[in-house]
Amino acid sequence: MVSDTAGQPDSPLVDRWTALDRGWQALALGLGVVAVHAAGQVAGVF
């Protein structure tokens, strides 16, 4: 697949992300932030 901008190939990641309902996107981002904090805690940052 080729996108309309600069002839770059479509990224499956971008396609999947944009196809998601906004509620699922928010859920994923929120849990991602919590996961980063949990990892930071294990690494001794917090």
Added chain:
Amino acid sequence: MGVAAAARSYVPGLALLAGGALLSQVVAGAVDGLQPLVVAVGVGALVGNTVGTPEAAQPGVGVDKLFLETGIVLLGAAVVVEEFLAAGPTVLGLVVAAVGGGLLLAELIARGLFRLDGTTPSLLAAGASICGVSAVVAIGRVLDARGSAITFAAATVLLFDAVTLVAFPIAGEWLGLTGRQFGVWAGVSMFSTGPVAAAGFAHSPEAGQWATVTKLARNSLLGGVAVAYSLAYTARSATDPGVRRLWAEFPKFLLGFLAVAAIANSGLLSPAALASIGRVSDALFTLAFVGLGLSIRLREMREVGGAAVGAVLVHLLAVSALALAAVRWLL
């Protein structure tokens, strides 16, 4: 489109939101008692109604609702579950009564008192009773409403979002409500999620949390209301099966909020990590509220019809007066 190319189109808008958020922090820091989140809405509204949002910034600015919903998911980290469980049945009872009674009242007022017909009364009732513009659009889809009717109802709801965003915090201060009372009152009475959260945080952080949680409970009823409307209008259009419709309209980020609240209350995360998550949530709210301000269009609001404004105003006054009496009595 590659990840970098896709991200590039969002940069100007995100920079605009970030600039507005930084300015809000600076202004709020300089004036005692001023909440950055309230300043953020003001900064956005000022820019949106003077110079306007540049075309190149539109995609990035449109991310504001994602920031709002992610901020709400992370707000789960600040929730003390015991406190909410204790007040839960009362608040849930209030929410169900406000949504059910509010829908019927709005339909009665719009059709009986203001002689509005077609799908407009139902669109106004959904917007005023559940979750603002998103409810108008969702119920508009269910009822197969005309695009112009949806736009008209959405503009009416947006007008009241802007007015209540200013009026509720002033009224809350004047009435001497506690944070919990004000939050639940705003969460039950106001329309769209962003303005409810902004009004709550304008009163106090505690009110902001209660307002958001109460509003989330209201939003979660959208699926049920969509099914009820599709049944009431069966002759009008084909609709999805009930359970599918319930799930389609259910705000999924609510599940994230509950998951983060469960993680935060399990004791897995340290107080420092929870405080940091709270700061990320605050930052996302500030960005979202700049976007909320940018979306307020004072000129478009003058074009809203008198009958619709009258119907929604009578409904708002009745529901907020009853809700005020209830929160003072019960909370």
